[in-house]
Amino acid sequence: MRHGYLWVLLVLLVACGAGNHHKAPPASVEETAILLKYLEENGNLVNSPYLPALINADVVYSNLHAANIHIIDLRPADQFASGHIEHSVNVRPSGILDHFEHMIDPFGFDYIVLVCPNAMLSGYVNSILLMLGYRNVLTLRYGLSSWDRDIAEAHWLGAMDSSLEAKLETRAHQKNPAGELPAIATGYSLGHQILRARAREILQTTMDHVNVDKTDVLEHPERYYLVNYWPRDMYDNGHLPGAIQYTPKSSLHSSQYLHTLPAGQPIVLYCYTGHHSAYVTGFLRLLGYEVYNFPYGANAFIHHTMRTTQSMLRTFTEEHVHGFPLTGKYPDAGTQAPGQEDRPENTPVVGGC
Numbered sequence: 001m002r003h004g005y006l007w008v009l010l011v012l013l014v015a016c017g018a019g020n021h022h023k024a025p026p027a028s029v030e031e032t033a034i035l036l037k038y039l040e041e042n043g044n045l046v047n048s049p050y051l052p053a054l055i056n057a058d059v060v061y062s063n064l065h066a067a068n069i070h071i072i073d074l075r076p077a078d079q080f081a082s083g084h085i086e087h088s089v090n091v092r093p094s095g096i097l098d099h100f101e102h103m104i105d106p107f108g109f110d111y112i113v114l115v116c117p118n119a120m121l122s123g124y125v126n127s128i129l130l131m132l133g134y135r136n137v138l139t140l141r142y143g144l145s146s147w148d149r150d151i152a153e154a155h156w157l158g159a160m161d162s163s164l165e166a167k168l169e170t171r172a173h174q175k176n177p178a179g180e181l182p183a184i185a186t187g188y189s190l191g192h193q194i195l196r197a198r199a200r201e202i203l204q205t206t207m208d209h210v211n212v213d214k215t216d217v218l219e220h221p222e223r224y225y226l227v228n229y230w231p232r233d234m235y236d237n238g239h240l241p242g243a244i245q246y247t248p249k250s251s252l253h254s255s256q257y258l259h260t261l262p263a264g265q266p267i268v269l270y271c272y273t274g275h276h277s278a279y280v281t282g283f284l285r286l287l288g289y290e291v292y293n294f295p296y297g298a299n300a301f302i303h304h305t306m307r308t309t310q311s312m313l314r315t316f317t318e319e320h321v322h323g324f325p326l327t328g329k330y331p332d333a334g335t336q337a338p339g340q341e342d343r344p345e346n347t348p349v350v351g352g353c
Helices: 002-021 027-039 057-062 075-081 093-103 119-132 150-156 191-202 213-217 231-237 275-287 305-308
Strands: 069-073 110-116 136-138 223-226 267-270 291-293
Touching: 002 213, 027 191, 027 275, 057 119, 093 119, 093 191, 110 119, 119 191, 119 275, 191 275, 275 291
Parallel strands: 069 110, 110 136, 223 267, 267 291
Antiparallel strands: none
16 A cells, blocks of 8 residues: 555656646746837837838749749648649748748748738738848738739728828827836747747737737727827828827837837737737737737728828729739639739839838
8 A cells, every 4th residue: 555655646746846846937027128128129120110121023923943042821721722822832820930930941042932812911920031031022012902803802901091081189198107018938048049038929829810900999999908000190190099109119118108008908019001010019929018919000991091192002903903924823724814814024022111
């Protein structure tokens, strides 16, 4: 009996020891502060002119055979199989770090292009890769909606809405008082270690988890800390009810207004198109904020204003749909889409929005 008791005790001790060994580290604001300092000292990308890092569909198409590029399609496998850009590979966000670290030499390409249906998920993933140091990664502007009409109708064209024309609020709302950063838990103490651990964690996601539901925000704005990511003059001309203005490419710095974002409340960001806010969503999630992107930005509620008063890069129309071929979409005709015999002239890579 005594031997049996000792054996049970030994098993319990081993089990307890194994549990302690794998116990998750406690969440710490200090970790977040280390990560924030590291990001600000190594590019400060979220406040730089570089974001959003976008490339137009005609540039990608004209360089498919002429340039050293690598195209990564982030969609689910069934969507990829139904039609994709020639020579692209299918990698889900959860596998993107393994792809970069073990499957390719990322710095061996002139540039790497991420694609999804609308550039919301690809912009989010791109922001994380850029902050990890992969500075040759770009997002296909408007996603595959700018490539293929069917995809455009299911995403960008289908999302354009003008229902809030002349209904926006003009009263300004004040930012929160400065508070603490969120707490994160990686167990590391160096900035680059924390960054990689956080990147792997927040890349376990899908488009539905990156984007917020537009209707819920419009019907229940009190549930969110709603960030208007526009210049002040445009904000003063009209914004979503309850939205608080943060100036793009300057305000989300530790010396500015980053600390006014609430650590314990869902945050929603919106910009003109959803491109820029997708990048900022990635940055803020690295820091532990519960933040969501408002897909399609202002084009989802004042599309007419955006189309008639803003540059072509701040809206989406039929003119943005090129109708380029997708491999697998026309299996009986190779990769050639109807009416696409010639490739366009090469044009420069275009960043920003």
